[in-house]
Amino acid sequence: MAFIRPYKPSDFEGMSHICRETLNPALLPSIPGRRLAPYVWTHQYTHLSPATCFVVDDGSGRPVGYCIGCPDIAAFVAAYDSYTTQVLDPSPEVTRPDDLELKEPLFLPDGSVNAVVLSRLAYNPHLLLVDGNADLLAEYKATMHIDLLDEYQGQGWGKQLISRFVESIRDVPQRDGGVSKGIWIGVAGDNGKVVPFYEKQGFKIKQRPVESKTYFMVREF
Template sequence: MAFLRPVNPSADTPALDHVFRVTAGPAFKSEPATTIGSNMFCHPYPFLAPDTCFVLDSGSGEAVGYILGTPDTTDFARRWRVDFTKTLDQKPPQGMRRPPDYDAEGIARPKAEEDFPAHLLDLLYNRPEDLLNLNVPMLGKRYAAHFHVDILPSHQRQGWGRKMVELMLDSLKAKGAKSVFLGMEAANESAGKFYDAMGFSMLLKVLDESANGEKGETNGGGNGTIFLIKDL
């Protein structure tokens, strides 16, 4: 019988990669984007924030889903630069070569639409702050914590998503987080209804913290992404 448990950073890594490969969007379905994506969205969290990382265990020790987060995104990005990128250099898999420091060398950054893998590597090694959406107003300050969750199709629509999010919110709160955010595809109506039922709302662009009563417009991260927020 399936159950939730803390992540095992070493033993669970292959399963986390598998869940990512199966559930990732079309842009990450081919190599080297798949491997780079796993190193962006799976590997840093058990390494840097194991206390707020959990897996859905099939009952036989295999992770069939994960929810990975951190109570402090800004500090997470700092430690990503200082500590996590060192692990990438130790034994880089195919397609994971370290990119140049574009700013220091005066080289134009690769654009996602022109060289997607090179763009991902730039984010992974050079710009974790942008990858973690810290360039969006209020994220990382007003809403410090964040998480993301993926579950294999075999275990979806069984109530595990709610249980995993509830566990994550309790864990983030226990770590001192006052609020949390996550990114979601704007077109994902089912996920939108799910998070709405769990008390999340859209992060809005406003000029004066809504002092004038206006709600503002949807705050997106590009590529059809919107941000959802919740106070803890």
């Protein structure tokens, strides 16, 4: 029988599988997108903040869904070198880009995924979470990702995972001494079908001073 438990290191490959199978439509058919996605949106959270990462176990030890994230993005970014040196650099799936600060579109003119940009996002947490998000980070200092394999969707696991995650981060002290108002997440514009799910879990679309194709959503504690 399936149940929720904390993440453990032996889940690494299972987490990769979940991330790859639940990618948004624009990335799903891309070979480099599928290869690199777990290093951009999954493994840094389980490496740097394992205590706030939870999985749905199918009852045999196999993870079939997860809710992962961190309670303090500033602390997460400050510790990111550990992820770079212990996970990214040794991985044969990720190549370190020459210029980690360069900002380029994720998609090339022909619509294909720019693998260098994905690698750059994996290596540079500022590009991934900080740049252009000062208004969000001023109030919402936590972030998360949730994914479930198709056969485990629609059964209440998402709600339970988010509740478990929220309880794990609610009272964590912030690196800057401030207080987090809650969680913010980004939903790709071509994956808008998931917005109603998040709204049912208490998230609201956040109006921002910058235009974006991404839906930014927040949930207060």
